[in-house]
Amino acid sequence: QVQLVESGGGLVQPGGSLRLSCAASGSIFNINAMGWYRQPPGKQRELVATIDSSGRTLYADSVKGRATISRDNAKNTVDLQMNSLKPEDTAVYSCNADATVTSRARTIYWGQGTQVTVSS
Secondary structure, three states: OEEEEEEOOEEEOOOOOEEEEEEEEEOEEEEEEEEEEEEOOOOOOEEEEEEOOOOOEEEOOOOOOOEEEEEEOOOOEEEEEEOOOOHHHOEEEEEEEEEEEOOOOEEEEEOOOEEEEEOO
């Protein structure tokens, strides 16, 4: 089994920056893609960015040019750097991982999320 723990959320002023981190642990054999999603108040969860095992990335149009996703395969971590933050970025941010455990079972795992609030 795999556990994902997010950190780095908090209150940020518009135009500011923050860096979210997610650490995966457990009986990990391999992690394929990792990603960040967010759920604004009163809205459904939406994709922010993903990164595969080769480092290829995909960004939502809403954050393109302002967000950078990165991962450390050796440490099983994925980060999301966000700049020029807007109030619309306020949401609970969750990371996920397409992970293969030591039994060779492959499953999507989710963290519990971290709150990001962009407000003056």
